[in-house]
Amino acid sequence: MTNRRIGVMGGTFDPVHHGHLVAASEVQARFDLEEVVFVPTGQPWQKSEREVSAAEDRYLMTVIATASNPRFSVSRVDVDRDGPTYTVDTLTDLKALHPDADLFFITGADALEQILSWRRAERVFDLAHFIGVTRPGYELNGAHLPPGAVSLVEVPAMAISSTAVRARTAAGLPIWYLVPDGVVQYISKRRLYSVPD
Ligand SMILES: Nc1ncnc2c1ncn2[C@@H]1O[C@H](COP(=O)(O)OP(=O)(O)OP(=O)(O)O)[C@@H](O)[C@H]1O
């Protein structure tokens, strides 16, 4: 019997945008994944130079954004774990929940560049196969990673970042069509990213 194939899309998702969703959808189809689990970070220790929105808001926006896709789901493993979020813990927890599954961890070209700075980087490659995806403005390169540990995939180019969505919101510019409609409405309802008055 072949193992189940589960994709894992980790991110701070502050907020989740169409770049994340397109990347996950493309990898799901190309790698014939049963599902892609989005995993919002609890405390993203490499983003500590800025104030990150509450984990519960980022989690709920990710639920809203993925709700219409039957192959997408959202996990709370990182949100519910105390302390900084490390992918080695994310993958260990997901492996315990799905012992019969092969895990495929999806990362954009920028995150892939940084992997060797992650906690216990050598161990993460034992827990999942990595899939590096193209992202406008970054070069996709896996040469620094162990042989066979990563596959590189071209995905439709979406020049969107959460940073730009936050900046546009603060400047009063529209974010429609950069993030799902429900996420636009959630940001407005919760007054996220607005300049304090
Ligand atoms: N437009 C995009 N195309 C492809 N991959 C992306 C894109 N945006 C983000 N990713 C990938 O999604 C994962 C989660 O990204 P993250 O939540 O940090 O979003 P971000 O847009 O990079 O956020 P920020 O601007 O706040 O740094 C990372 O692996 C990142 O490389």
Ligand SMILES: O=C(O)c1ccc[n+]([C@@H]2O[C@H](COP(=O)([O-])O)[C@@H](O)[C@H]2O)c1
């Ligand atoms: O394990 C680590 O040390 C580590 C350091 C930085 C980022 N990550 C993971 O990489 C994914 C993308 O992170 P980010 O910060 O770009 O949103 C997310 O799942 C993070 O938990 C993991």
